[in-house]
Amino acid sequence: MPPPDKKKKDAPPAKKQGNDIIELGKFYFLNGKLDEALQEFNKALALEPHNAEIHYNLGLIHESKNDRDKAQESYKTALSFNPAHKLSQEHLNRLIGINPTPQNS
């Protein structure tokens, strides 16, 4: 009998822990708890500094707080680790004021 939950066991510990933190951060963000979300994503960043998704989410939080400079920086960092990160590109373009892409709703 194969061991249950094989996939979870195989994930490296840091990665798994990082994913849990990211999910918690997203949960806070979706509930409008920006400070708590920021804390979680900063924790996740310490584990996985090159994860584009984390930088993108940090960008979302900064943008939600109307801190455009920090938001731009986060989106740019996300794109430096994953140039194909579409949402980061869309948000960055809108902040710079070029090629406004309509938001999917």
Added chain:
Amino acid sequence: MGTHRKQFAVIGLGTFGSSVAQSLEKLGSQVLGIDRDEERVQDMAPVITQAIVADATEDKALRSLGLKEMDGIIISIGEHMESSILITLLLKELGAKNIMVKGLSELHGRVLAKVGADRVLFPEQDMALKLVESLVSPNILEEIQLSPDYNIMEIVSPKDFTGKTMKSLELRAKYGVNVIAIKKKVPFLTDGGDTDFKEEINIAPAADDEVNDGDILVIIGKNADLDVLKNL
């Protein structure tokens, strides 16, 4: 059916003119675009009601276009001062209403007013002023002057307001201002499971509506009262 669609003419389809034309069309108006340059006209033809090649400085050409019936005419001619002055004059003689002309300099603006422009536009100066304001006071996103004494202002909600209702903030009693709208960034999960937000606007917020972190308040009030709020 329903309401009459407004009709506008835009003379000169450069950067400013074509932006104005497209935006008017997008908001439901009918737009006639006019330029001497065939390429510019072809570029605009798919996105506005009608785009034609004509030299608007020629009296005869101008008369044939039915511009008198328009709700407004925007003249946006880049480099030639005399062209926009001449067109303004000709349109005024035709009896056209609501002539708005892009001015190239202060003196040009004065001449345009003299020959009958109803409004002189300085888009670059306006944008420069906005940019400077946003640099000097980053919390003020937009300011619209209603009269010398009253303004509408968009500000990032002060940190202290977070989590409070409109009622408990008592902005009218405390500061003498009214919140006419709250702009919110509403978070959601995309189909792909990514987080994102969309901007929503809550017009005339109710007493129980809450202010959240990062909300933008659109406030109307006396300048002196708004100044107090700006510095919170």
